[in-house]
Amino acid sequence: MALSPTPTVFPFVSRGERGFLERGMDPVLTWLDTFGLIVFAVSGGLVAARKGMDIVGFALMATVTGIGGGTFRDMVLGMTPVFWVREPHYLVVCLAVGILTWFVAHRLDSRQRALLWADAIGIAFFTVVGTQVGLRAEAGISVALLMGVMTACFGGIVRDLLAGEPSLILQREIYITACVAGACAYLLFDAMGAGEGVSGVVSFCVTFLVRGAALAFGLSLPGYRDKIDRSQGGTGKG
Template sequence: MLNHIIDPVVHWLNLAGTVVFAVSGGLVAARKNLDIISFILVGTITAIGGGTLRDLLLGVSPVGWVGAPHILWICLISAALTYFVAHIIELKHRWLLWADAAGLALFAVVGAEVALAHGTSGMVAIGMGVMTATFGGIIRDVLCQETSLVLQQEIYATAAVIGAGSYVVMTAWLQVDRPLAVAIAFGTGFIIRALAIVFRLSLPGYRRKSPDSGT
């Protein structure tokens, strides 16, 4: 079970990430005017999609939420409550971005830690952190026919890379105390994503060069 692999700090981070991603899925469902069952479906997939893929690739048996069914209850309750309160939240898209940013930063750290606990290299752990943080949201956006945040110009996956990467560097290489590493890595990933939201920061996109330019 996931609880036996990671320490209590990261365990609670995982639960917090589950809540905020389930809420973010519910907020997308609200924008699409879906029913409560769809809220629960979208919220649950958003919350557990990335972790499920990570555990399958790492060969974890059983997959985290199968061995810890309370995670499904957390998803169900969080998404269902969102159904009843989403209509009183103004600027739903802005709330979605902030909820998603928190979940992104949380799950990037959790994914990297779970991978390290299974003996992967630092590079693989970073990849698993990014996958944990982004894959559930990708499935959410596909189901709801939204343009995925990963494919938008604003910095998104980059924040997950930096969050997971900073955690791996601090714990695997610099031997920083894990609770401190968790706090710093989460804060780093969240701040980078927050700055991207507020200031609409993005990395330079590819620009096709004209054949007549000579370059």
């Protein structure tokens, strides 16, 4: 199935020619990879449900959300064909999840809260993956940072664009910000000489905790207008 000696995309998940089911060596990572993919695809399907799309729309929205981030990363870094062309099970999972969501979306309505927490696991894992792929491209920490954030968030951004909904970038809930924090944590620990494993675990925890805190306490960053209003008020800050 491998098309060419391009770099592996999920480097610590898939090595060499092993397929989806034979990756027994790193069961936790494989599980997280698949879990994150499924959660992202479900979130795409749920937006399709909200917009009243047909079943083909569900499949496409699930696919865009599930693999959009890694696709952008691979195209920018020149790692083409992109990862899901080299390992099509990613695409198969997204299409299947999208179709499945068509049948069960109404049962997921009452589980919105659980899905948000599952999504937090997804962005935490894909931030680690993206940052690591960026670092391995030896392109500097700013590129690795952006790769981490975009791998986690780009699919959701395109999902919202296609659905005609306000983009993630427009919302001030701490979502992209959590990925920024997690990617920074990875780069910090990497710079201090920690290995990929330690940096990855720390990064995962930081992203998840920051996003989780936002979910638990309804935190958001101040928007530009809040900042202006506050600085024009009596607090003396400016």
